[in-house]
Amino acid sequence: MSEFRSTVPLPPIPDDISIPQFILRSQCTPRPQRPRNVPFFIEDGTGRTLSYEEVHKRTYNLANGLSIKWDIAPKDVVCLFSPNHMDYASVIWAVHTLGGIITQVPANPSYTVDELKHQLSLTSAKLIVAHPSCLRIAKAAARDVGIPDDCIVLLDAPSSSKQNSQVTLNELIALGGSQGENYRAVTFKPGESRTTIAFLSFSSGTTGKPKAVAVPHYAVIANVIQMATHFRINDPQWPNKRLQPGDVNLAVLPFFHIYGLIVILHLSLFYGASLVVVPKFSFIDFLRSIVRFKITHLFLVPPQVVLLCKHPAVKRYNLEHVKFCLSGAAPLSGELMKQIANVLPNAVIGQGYGMTETATTVCMIPPDRKMGTIGSAGELTPGITARVVKPDGSLANEGEQGELVVKGPSMALGYYKNPQATAESFIDGWVRTGDEVIIKNLEIYVVDRLKEIMKVRGFQVAPAELEGHLLLHNDVTDVCVVGIPDDYSGEVPLAFVVRSAQALARTKDNEAETLRLKKSLQKHVADAKIHYKHLVGGVEFVDAIPKNPSGKILRRVLRDKAKTLPRQPPVEAKL
Numbered sequence: 001m002s003e004f005r006s007t008v009p010l011p012p013i014p015d016d017i018s019i020p021q022f023i024l025r026s027q028c029t030p031r032p033q034r035p036r037n038v039p040f041f042i043e044d045g046t047g048r049t050l051s052y053e054e055v056h057k058r059t060y061n062l063a064n065g066l067s068i069k070w071d072i073a074p075k076d077v078v079c080l081f082s083p084n085h086m087d088y089a090s091v092i093w094a095v096h097t098l099g100g101i102i103t104q105v106p107a108n109p110s111y112t113v114d115e116l117k118h119q120l121s122l123t124s125a126k127l128i129v130a131h132p133s134c135l136r137i138a139k140a141a142a143r144d145v146g147i148p149d150d151c152i153v154l155l156d157a158p159s160s161s162k163q164n165s166q167v168t169l170n171e172l173i174a175l176g177g178s179q180g181e182n183y184r185a186v187t188f189k190p191g192e193s194r195t196t197i198a199f200l201s202f203s204s205g206t207t208g209k210p211k212a213v214a215v216p217h218y219a220v221i222a223n224v225i226q227m228a229t230h231f232r233i234n235d236p237q238w239p240n241k242r243l244q245p246g247d248v249n250l251a252v253l254p255f256f257h258i259y260g261l262i263v264i265l266h267l268s269l270f271y272g273a274s275l276v277v278v279p280k281f282s283f284i285d286f287l288r289s290i291v292r293f294k295i296t297h298l299f300l301v302p303p304q305v306v307l308l309c310k311h312p313a314v315k316r317y318n319l320e321h322v323k324f325c326l327s328g329a330a331p332l333s334g335e336l337m338k339q340i341a342n343v344l345p346n347a348v349i350g351q352g353y354g355m356t357e358t359a360t361t362v363c364m365i366p367p368d369r370k371m372g373t374i375g376s377a378g379e380l381t382p383g384i385t386a387r388v389v390k391p392d393g394s395l396a397n398e399g400e401q402g403e404l405v406v407k408g409p410s411m412a413l414g415y416y417k418n419p420q421a422t423a424e425s426f427i428d429g430w431v432r433t434g435d436e437v438i439i440k441n442l443e444i445y446v447v448d449r450l451k452e453i454m455k456v457r458g459f460q461v462a463p464a465e466l467e468g469h470l471l472l473h474n475d476v477t478d479v480c481v482v483g484i485p486d487d488y489s490g491e492v493p494l495a496f497v498v499r500s501a502q503a504l505a506r507t508k509d510n511e512a513e514t515l516r517l518k519k520s521l522q523k524h525v526a527d528a529k530i531h532y533k534h535l536v537g538g539v540e541f542v543d544a545i546p547k548n549p550s551g552k553i554l555r556r557v558l559r560d561k562a563k564t565l566p567r568q569p570p571v572e573a574k575l
Contacts (some may be wrong), residue, residue, distance in 0.1 A: 002395035003385055004439050010229055010383040013222045013409055016188045019198055020093035022221045023269055024056050029225065030234050032245045034272035041086050042248075044278040044289055050086055058087065058173055062094035065176030067183035069167070070127055070151065074099030074186060077123045077200065080256070081105040081116070081138050082131035082155050083279040087169055088255050089265060091129050091155075096198055096217070099186035103200040103212065104256035106548075107134050115210075116141035122212055122417060123200050127151050129169070132158045193217040200416050201258055201356050212416035215258075219359040222409035223262055224270050226381045231367045233271050242324055242348055242367060245272025249297040252278040252286060252304075253551075258356040259328050264299045273297065283307050287317045297324040298347075301551030302332050306471055306478065309339040310500075320346050326365065328352040329551050331446050333468020334374035341371060353377035353444055357431050359410045362386070363444045376443040384408040387430070388439055396439075401447060404437040405430050436462075452555055454483035454491045456532040463555070466493060466525060466533060473524050475503035475517060478545045482559045484537045494537030496558050497521060498545060507541075514541070540565065 014028060022028050039049035050058075066072040078095045080102055082088060092102050103123045105116060116137055120128075130138040130152055138152055154166045188196065198217045202210040232238035249268045253260040268275050276293045278286070281304070289295065300308075305327050308314055325340065325347045332351050341349045350365025350372030363378035372378065380386055387405045388396035396402040407430045414422035425432045436447040447453070447462050454461040463481040470479045478498035483491035499507065499517070507514040518539040526534045540562075546554040 002397065003387055004380060004398075004442055005385045006230075006380045006382045006442060008229060008382040010226065010409075013218070013225055015193050015218050016190045017193060017217075017221070018096050018186060018188065018196075019217050019220050019266070020059060020096050021185075022217075022224075023266065024052075024059065024093065029221075031228070031270055032233055032272050034245050038246050038272060039274050040269060041089075042274055042276045042293060043086050044276050044285075044293075048086070049274075055090060057177075059090040059093045060097065061173045061176035062087075062090055062169070063097040063176065063185070064179060064182055065172035065174075066094055066100075066127075067098060068175060068179055069172065072098045072100050072127065075197075076100045076127075077103055077125045079103050079105060079120060079123070079125040079128045081107060081128060081134045082256075083107040083133070084251055084255050084260075084277050085131065085155055085279060086277055087155060088277075089269075091169070097185050098183055099196075101197050101200060103202070104261070105134075106254070106256055107131060111137065113137055113140045113144070117144050118210070119202060119212070120145045120147065127153065129153045129155060131155045135166075188217075193221070195413065197413065197416075199261070201261070201359075203356050211418055211421055213356045213359075214413040214416045215356075215359045216413055219410045219412060220262055220266060222383065223359055223361055224267050226383050226408070226410060227263070227267050227361055227364065228271055229383075230364055230379075230381045238367075240368075243267075243271050243273070243297075247271075247273040247296045247324075248293055249273045249275050249299065250278065250286075250289065250293075250295045251275045251299075252281050252289075253299060253301065257329075258360045259299070259301075259354070262360045263326075263328070263352070263354075268297075283311060284313055287313060290319060290322065291317050294321050296322060298322055298326070298344075300325065300327050301329045302327055302336065303478065303547065303551050305332060305336055305340050308343050309336060310471075310477060314343060319344055322347045324348045326350055326352050328354070330553065331377065331464045331468075333464065333471065335468050335472050337372065337374055351377045353446060355431075355433060357412050357425060358406060358408070358433070359412050361410075362404075362406055362408075362433075366443075373443055375445050377446050378443065380442050380444070381408075383410075386439060386444070388437060399438060399440050401436060401438050404433040404435050404439075404444065404446075406433065407431065454493060456483075456489050456491055456493070461491075461493060461533050463493070466495065466529070466535070469525060469528055470495060470497065470521065473521060475500050476521070480545045480553050480555060480558050481535075482555060482562055484562050486536070489532075489536070492536040493533065494562055495521065495525075495535050495539045496542045496545065496561070497539055498543065499541055537562075 039051050040055045041050040128138050152166045154168045157168050197214050199215040200212040231243045322344045352364040354360035354362045363380050365372040366379045388402040390402040414426045438445045466481045467479045477500050480496045481493050484494045486492040521539050522535045546557045
C-alpha cells in the first residue's frame with residue numbers, strides 16, 4: 001500500500017458559505033443541538049458568559065461598525081493582535097462577514113516591532129485590532145508601515161487614564177447597532193469558499209522569516225467537519241461519545257495559533273461546547289480554572305503535560321471530572337502518556353497532529369480508544385490521504401519510514417506572495433510536511449522533523465525520544481536535545497536541561513554537585529538507550545527552553561547556542 005486513507009466516509013462539505021455562516025447558522029451543516037443554557041464563552045477571570053445570541057449580535061453589529069467607519073470590504077486585511085479574549089471570535093467573524101481577511105499576531109512579550117512590521121507589510125493590512133497590552137508595539141509598527149493611528153481599534157478600554165485616539169471595540173459595536181445596515185454580508189457562489197482567503201496565518205518561523213499561510217474558508221469548515229466525523233458526533237448509535245454538547249473546554253492555548261484557532265475555537269463551538277477563555281497561561285491558575293469550571297476537555301501542548309505530570313501542586317487538585325485530554329503541536333513521549341493517564345484517571349488520553357499548512361488536523365486519537373497508541377500521533381481523519389516518501393522519491397509501504405506528504409479538503413492554498421516557497425511545499429494538491437514518519441494501521445508515528453534528525457555514526461537519532469526519557473528524571477523540568485559536530489561520529493547528542501527547583505538549589509555555586517548531576521543525567525540515558533543515543537555531547541544547564549507560542553521548541557536557537565560552547569572531552573557517564 002503506497003497511499004493511506006481513513007475508511008470512514010466524509011459527508012458533503014459546503015463550499016458556498018463563509019466561516020461565520022457555518023458556525024452561527026446551525027442549519028448549514030448537521031450538528032448536535034446546543035442546549036439554550038450552554039454559553040459560547042465563559043471569561044476565566046470573572047465567570048462572565050456570552051450566549052450564542054449575544055455573540056451573534058455583537059458579531060453583526062461589529063461588522064456594521066467596521067463597514068461604517070472604515071469601509072472594510074472583500075480582500076481587505078485586518079490584523080488581530082491580542083491574547084485570547086471574549087470578543088476574539090466576533091472580530092474574526094465580523095471581518096469575514098464583510099469578505100475581509102484576518103491575519104493574527106502572537107500576543108507575547110517577545111514579539112517585536114520589526115516582526116509585526118514584517119507581518120503588516122507582507123499582508124498589506126488596512127486595520128489593526130489590538131489588546132491594550134499590545135498597543136505600544138502596534139502603534140510603533142503601524143507608524144513605520146504607514147497605517148494611521150486612528151486605524152487601530154482597542155479590544156478593551158485601556159486601564160490607565162491616559163487618553164488614546166483609538167476607538168474601542170465596544171464603541172464600534174454600539175455604533176454598528178445604532179445605525180442602519182451599511183453592508184451586505186458576503187455570499188459565495190458554489191466553489192468560491194475553496195479559494196477565498198479567510199486567514200493569513202503565519203508559520204512558526206523556526207527557519208528564516210515567518211511565512212503567511214493562505215487558509216481559505218473551505219479549509220476551516222472542512223477540517224471541523226473532518227474532526228466531527230472522526231469522533232462520530234452525529235452518529236446516534238456510537239457509544240461513549242468523546243465530544244458532546246455541554247462539554248466545558250479550556251481555551252488556554254492561543255487562538256492566534258492554528259491549533260487554538262481551528263481545533264479549540266471552531267470545533268468546540270460547532271459541536272456545542274462552552275469555551276473558558278484564558279488570556280494567559282499560569283500553571284497554578286490553570287489548575288484552579290480546571291476545578292472551578294469543572295473542565296471536561298483539555299487541549300494541551302507537551303510542556304503543559306510535563307507540568308501536570310511533575311509539578312507538586314497538582315496533588316492538591318481533584319481532576320477526576322476531566323474526561324478528555326489531547327496533546328498536539330509537538331510529539332508526546334510514551335513515558336509522558338503513561339504519566340498523564342495517572343494524573344487524569346478518567347480521561348481519554350491521546351495525541352493529534354497537524355500543521356498550519358494543513359489547516360489543521362491530519363490525525364487524532366482513534367474515537368473508540370481510552371488511551372492512544374504509545375508513540376502514535378493518531379489515526380488519519382476522514383478525507384485525508386497520506387503518502388510516505390523515501391529519500392529516493394519512492395513511496396514507502398506500511399511500516400516503512402519517510403517524509404509524510406498529505407492531501408485533503410483542508411489544505412491551505414500556499415504561502416501568500418511567496419511562489420517559490422509554495423512550489424517547494426505545495427505540489428499538485430499535496431503538502432510536504434517535512435516530518436519523518438511511519439504509518440501503521442492508519443496511525444501516524446512521527447519520528448521527528450527531517451531537519452532535526454541527528455546522524456550518529458550513520459544511525460538516525462530522534463531528539464524527541466531522548467527528550468521524553470530525560471523528562472522522567474526527577475531533577476529535570478524541561479529539555480531540548482540537539483546534535484553537535486563530532487569528528488568521529490559525525491554528530492553526537494547534547495542536552496540542554498532546565499533543572500527542577502530542588503536540583504537548582506542543590507547545584508547552585510556547587511561545581512561538584514553540578515558535575516554529579518550531569519553524570520547522573522548521562523547515566524539515565526545510557527542505562528536505557530543504545531550506545532549511539534548516549535549524551536556524548538554532554539549536558540548544559542539553561543534557565544529555560546526557548547519555544548514559540550504554540551509550545552514548539554525553537555531548536556535552531558539552541559543549535560546556535562551549542563556552536564558557541566567550548567569543545568570539551570565528554571563527561572564520563574558513570575557515577
